[in-house]
Amino acid sequence: AGARLVIDPDFAVGPVDPRLYGTFVEHMGRCVYTGIYEPGHPTADAAGFRGDVARLVRELGTGLVRYPGGNFVSGYHWEDGVGPFADRPRRLDPAWRSIETNQVGTNEFLGWSREVGVEPMLAVNLGTRGIDPARALVEYCNVPGGTAWSDLRVRHGVPEPHDVRLWCLGNEMDGPWQTGHKTATEYGRLAAQAGKAMRQVDPSIELVLCGSSNAEMPTFGSWEAEALRHAYDEVDHLSLHAYYEEKGGDQASFLASGAHMDAYIADVVATADHARAVRRARKRVTLSFDEWNVWYADRFPGERRLDLAETPRLIEDTYSVTDAVVVGDLLITLLRHADRVAIACLAQLVNVIGPIRSEPDGPSWRQATFHPFALTARYARGTVLCTEPTGPWIETARYGEVETLDAVVTWDEESGDLTVLAVNRDQREALPLRVVPRGLPGTYRMVEHLAIADPDPDATNTRERPDRVIPRRIEGGEVTGEGELTVELPALSWNLVRLT
Numbered sequence: 026a027g028a029r030l031v032i033d034p035d036f037a038v039g040p041v042d043p044r045l046y047g048t049f050v051e052h053m054g055r056c057v058y059t060g061i062y063e064p065g066h067p068t069a070d071a072a073g074f075r076g077d078v079a080r081l082v083r084e085l086g087t088g089l090v091r092y093p094g095g096n097f098v099s100g101y102h103w104e105d106g107v108g109p110f111a112d113r114p115r116r117l118d119p120a121w122r123s124i125e126t127n128q129v130g131t132n133e134f135l136g137w138s139r140e141v142g143v144e145p146m147l148a149v150n151l152g153t154r155g156i157d158p159a160r161a162l163v164e165y166c167n168v169p170g171g172t173a174w175s176d177l178r179v180r181h182g183v184p185e186p187h188d189v190r191l192w193c194l195g196n197e198m199d200g201p202w203q204t205g206h207k208t209a210t211e212y213g214r215l216a217a218q219a220g221k222a223m224r225q226v227d228p229s230i231e232l233v234l235c236g237s238s239n240a241e242m243p244t245f246g247s248w249e250a251e252a253l254r255h256a257y258d259e260v261d262h263l264s265l266h267a268y269y270e271e272k273g274g275d276q277a278s279f280l281a282s283g284a285h286m287d288a289y290i291a292d293v294v295a296t297a298d299h300a301r302a303v304r305r306a307r308k309r310v311t312l313s314f315d316e317w318n319v320w321y322a323d324r325f326p327g328e329r330r331l332d333l334a335e336t337p338r339l340i341e342d343t344y345s346v347t348d349a350v351v352v353g354d355l356l357i358t359l360l361r362h363a364d365r366v367a368i369a370c371l372a373q374l375v376n377v378i379g380p381i382r383s384e385p386d387g388p389s390w391r392q393a394t395f396h397p398f399a400l401t402a403r404y405a406r407g408t409v410l411c412t413e414p415t416g417p418w419i420e421t422a423r424y425g426e427v428e429t430l431d432a433v434v435t436w437d438e439e440s441g442d443l444t445v446l447a448v449n450r451d452q453r454e455a456l457p458l459r460v461v462p463r464g465l466p467g468t469y470r471m472v473e474h475l476a477i478a479d480p481d482p483d484a485t486n487t488r489e490r491p492d493r494v495i496p497r498r499i500e501g502g503e504v505t506g507e508g509e510l511t512v513e514l515p516a517l518s519w520n521l522v523r524l525t
């Protein structure tokens with residue numbers, strides 16, 4: 026039995042915002058140093074940023090990059106990373122027990138983000154620090170000049186303000202591992218006051234309040250409610266983080282990770298709207314899913330590392346075909362919630378659980394997970410349409426029964442392009458899919474059907490074989506005389522079907 030999907034442009038979820046195609050650069054492992062930045066590299070530009078990596082970042086199509094952490098930000102002094110390079114201190118980074126040389130800081134990162142054409146999203150330290158350094162950073166970045174901090178930026182060689190719109194009020198402040206971990210009450214009050222002071226400097230900024238570090242945190246739900254009780258009026262977005270991995274060989278549950286993300290988003294929307302009702306507020310807080318990915322966290326020794334290395338190799342996961350299918354499915358899930366999820370960041374961008382890998386003084390390449398992200402960012406444009414797929418179900422140990430098909434459809438009214446993104450969670454059987462369009466102007470033809478699918482679901486891309494996993498063209502799909510699209514989704518696959 027196959028699956029069926031009805032599409033109708035009269036029923037829309039909302040516009041596709043480039044902020045949904047965000048990623049994340051943290052001062053962790055080799056994301057910054059020998060990732061985006063390596064002055065001695067043959068492709069490096071005048072500022073020391075790698076040209077080969079920048080090219081892949083542009084190809085990935087990320088619309089937004091969050092910086093500088095992550096757990097790193099909770100011990101960070103942004104003043105260490107500005108001004109003459111020779112004066113910048115070598116600091117012990119408590120989050121990752123590494124040496125931070127501060128050779129890349131706010132101005133270098135913001136210059137790079139302009140160069141690669143992405144919107145920056147900065148996080149302030151609410152772990153070891155508070156209101157004053159946070160508002161000073163907004164002044165340093167956004168005020169044109171004529172004040173102490175903005176004039177310092179000008180003296181540092183940056184005459185124009187950076188005009189950073191998006192700001193995270195700390196990172197994962199509910200986590201006991203966080204430097205400066207707080208209770209929800211302590212955090213909610215601090216975030217509200219820091220946010221207010223930052224907005225007194227620049228009233229046009231948008232603020233992200235930390236939600237829970239994941240849906241399994243013991244304080245999940247109550248943390249959001251309490252933090253919002255204090256900070257609702259000051260903030261625009263509430264954060265969510267989630268990392269997925271295959272555990273104990275249970276591939277079926279892993280392939281259903283999107284079902285978990287779906288329920289998690291629904292719970293946080295309900296919690297945010299409850300806070301709104303209690304507050305009798307007009308404003309609706311939207312979600313910032315500013316860390317999501319597949320991460321084999323079970324394999325990471327974490328704080329057991331005792332050495333204090335500069336640029337250590339941390340969590341450089343190598344992704345498989347199965348991981349790529351799950352990443353593609355998580356993006357489908359995020360797009361289906363485009364009405365409430367305003368921001369989403371694949372964590373991270375390079376080397377550290379990134380879709381891009383690079384070697385010092387060596388090549389860079391696309392991981393398997395690069396492909397579903399890049400194709401989604403390129404083709405899922407315009408408006409997300411409401412879809413209610415029908416079809417078979419699959420039993421999973423972790424999430425019970427889940428739909429075999431997960432899908433989303435976008436429609437670009439201007440170009441007339443329709444994009445169907447679909448995952449077949451069945452590990453063995455192909456899934457026939459029928460797409461029934463209603464109320465669309467004109468007739469449609471199929472442009473192409475691309476898929477990430479492979480006889481070996483564990484296949485990966487490596488330095489030696491960087492193109493082992495790539496999207497492949499699937500033949501056989503067609504638009505029938507009645508205008509319906511029929512395609513076959515291979516077993517365990519992520520698919521992109523383009524119509525015009």
Ligand code: AHR
Pocket residue numbers: 051053094095096097196197316372373
């Ligand atoms: O992305 C890696 C880490 O995961 C981040 O620093 C932290 O916010 C999360 O726990």
